Amino acid sequence: STPQGVAERRGIPAASFVEDVETYLRQAGLEVNSALAFLQERLQQYKMVEMKLLAQQRELQAKIPDIEKCLDIVATLKAKKALGEALIADFELSEGIYSRAKIEDSDSVCLWLGANVMLEYSCDEANELLKSNLENARASLEVLVGDLHFLRDQQTITQVTIARIFNWDVHQRRSKQSVMKET
Amino acid sequence: MQQVGKRQTLDLPMVRGFCRRSICSSCACFRSDAILAVLGGLILQGDGTEAQVTWDDQQNINRFGRLNNRLHELADEIRLAKEANENLEDAGNELILSDEDVVRFQIGEVFAHMPVDDVEARLEQMKEDAAKKLEKLEEEKESILAQMAELKKILKAKFGDAINLEED
Numbered sequence: 001s002t003p004q005g006v007a008e009r010r011g012i013p014a015a016s017f018v019e020d021v022e023t024y025l026r027q028a029g030l031e032v033n034s035a036l037a038f039l040q041e042r043l044q045q046y047k048m049v050e051m052k053l054l055a056q057q058r059e060l061q062a063k064i065p066d067i068e069k070c071l072d073i074v075a076t077l078k079a080k081k082a083l084g085e086a087l088i089a090d091f092e093l094s095e096g097i098y099s100r101a102k103i104e105d106s107d108s109v110c111l112w113l114g115a116n117v118m119l120e121y122s123c124d125e126a127n128e129l130l131k132s133n134l135e136n137a138r139a140s141l142e143v144l145v146g147d148l149h150f151l152r153d154q155q156t157i158t159q160v161t162i163a164r165i166f167n168w169d170v171h172q173r174r175s176k177q178s179v180m181k182e183t
Numbered sequence: 184m185q186q187v188g189k190r191q192t193l194d195l196p197m198v199r200g201f202c203r204r205s206i207c208s209s210c211a212c213f214r215s216d217a218i219l220a221v222l223g224g225l226i227l228q229g230d231g232t233e234a235q236v237t238w239d240d241q242q243n244i245n246r247f248g249r250l251n252n253r254l255h256e257l258a259d260e261i262r263l264a265k266e267a268n269e270n271l272e273d274a275g276n277e278l279i280l281s282d283e284d285v286v287r288f289q290i291g292e293v294f295a296h297m298p299v300d301d302v303e304a305r306l307e308q309m310k311e312d313a314a315k316k317l318e319k320l321e322e323e324k325e326s327i328l329a330q331m332a333e334l335k336k337i338l339k340a341k342f343g344d345a346i347n348l349e350e351d
Binding site for chain 2: 017019020069070072073076087088089090091092098101149152153156157160164
């Protein structure tokens with residue numbers, strides 16, 4: 001891919017790759033210190049976005065097993081119904097206290113939709129809904145991971161650019177110093 | 184930073200300082216800091232020339248960083264997968280030892296009463312899935328290590344001591 005392949009991704013600006021430090025500084029009309037300051041700030045911004053994305057990723061990674069467990073229960077209920085048996089389950093009433101429930105005739109289940117809303121669905125509808133939620137969650141996770149990769153690449157590019165500008169500066173001073181020594 | 188005379192001691196800590204400050208404290212994932220090119224090293228050798236960083240080099244560095252991050256994530260995932268495998272083994276053993284007909288099997292937050300045979304079948308299935316998952320993760324880890332070794336060779340060949348690709 002060319003250095004300027006992607007200008008930005010989902011609101012994250014791409015870090016421009018510097019072919020030659022001197023040309024870059026001249027074109028941007030920047031002093032070394034202001035260039036370094038600008039790049040450092042960019043790096044901080046990237047960091048902020050990264051923290052946000054990581055939090056979202058953790059959320060999704062917790063959500064996916066939950067949805068899978070729900071699907072499992074619905075499947076178990078359906079199986080029991082097919083056998084014509086009731087499902088007996090022990091559940092936690094309070095911390096350390098469990099109670100027994102007998103679930104008969106499970107034609108429907110209630111699903112927690114968030115925002116203090118719970119809706120009753122037939123087992124099949126519940127299955128459909130949960131499956132589509134699972135797929136959406138997985139797809140979102142994939143996109144998120146792609147964003148994180150892109151972000152990290154931009155961070156690396158920025159850091160390498162900072163190092164190069166800094167060293168170019170040091171190199172310049174050194175050659176000036178040796179020129180002054182000779183004269 | 185301005186005095187050339189003190190450059191030797193300032194370069195490495197200074198540039199490394201850039202790297203250290205930017206390490207994210209809430210997660211260990213930003214290890215690509217560890218690879219940050221201390222390109223000053225070349226100047227310190229005194230020959231005054233530095234290898235230019237081309238777009239290809241930058242892409243290689245990026246790829247190395249990504250692989251490194253993925254490696255750390257994998258380490259965690261493999262640990263969890265191994266624990267899950269062990270738990271399932273223990274559960275299987277307990278099941279054999281117990282002589283009840285009805286077992287409380289955890290699904291989600293509740294413990295459903297199920298006949299031993301069903302539980303056994305489920306457990307077998309879960310053990311198989313867990314073993315396969317662990318195998319896949321180990322394979323991915325091997326592949327990543329190989330790719331990283333390749334990239335390390337290429338980058339070291341070009342930049343030598345100027346680039347630090349080890350973990351601190």
